[in-house]
Amino acid sequence: QVQLVESGGGVVQPGGSLRLSCGASGFIFKDYSMHWVRQAPGKGLEWVAFISYDGSDKEYVDSVKGRFIISRDNSKNTLNLQMNSLRREDTAVYYCAKDTSYRGSYHDFDQWGQGTLVTVSS
Amino acid sequence: DIQLTQSPSSLSASVGDRVTLTCQASQYINNYLNWYQQRPGKAPRLLIFDASNLESGAPSRFSGSGSATDFTLTIGSLQSEDFATYYCQQYHQLPLTFGGGTTVEI
Secondary structure, three states: OOEEEEEOOEEEOOOOOEEEEEEEEOOOHHHEEEEEEEEOOOOOEEEEEEEOOOOOOEEEOHHHOOOEEEEEEOOOOEEEEEEOOOOHHHOEEEEEEEEEEEOOOOOOEEEEOOOEEEEEOO | OOOEEEEOOEEEOOOOOOEEEEEEEOOOOOOOEEEEEEOOOOOOEEEEEOOOEEOOOOOOOEEEEEEOOEEEEEEOOOOHHHOOEEEEEEOOOOOOEEOOOEEEEO
16 A cells, blocks of 8 residues: 655754655655645644656745755655755644646645654754 | 635534535636545545545545535535544645635534
């Protein structure tokens, strides 16, 4: 079955950096778009970033543009999120999510990881 | 950005009740709307895609309807495992956005 396992979360000071990873299995990773979605404590869901199946297209929510970089390694079935210049408002559980779109763009999130907590605090 | 407004923000219901949740988009989104369920401490789960299509494995008591700007999620007969928060999400344009959620409580 499909599995998405995030790692790399933790506590970081404002202005610091963190790199999240998501290991995928149970499906042909290189054929599907992927996303990062976050959820601040006690709040709703917020889409963060998208990457197309081949990595050629990347999109971000405005609040992270210029600070976060999404990438993927299709040879290792891994999705990454490099987070720089972190702010307190980036504190959240970060989920990686698979899109149903086969070699296409974005549509919906049909599989989710368990999430990894990022806390930005001094 | 397209804003999605969900109502009510919370509701109380009993097992066996029929429950209807609404999601209104700030502009036309055709049927580019999905619904998710999130139980406490868990990752979200896709229930409905393209406004009215039941995701594989989702119980048939869930149904979705609507188009353009107004959408509904209906739970035909509420079960104990349905007490959760429900989110709508649009993919008509970037940024992808979610509604604020509706919490269904006992």
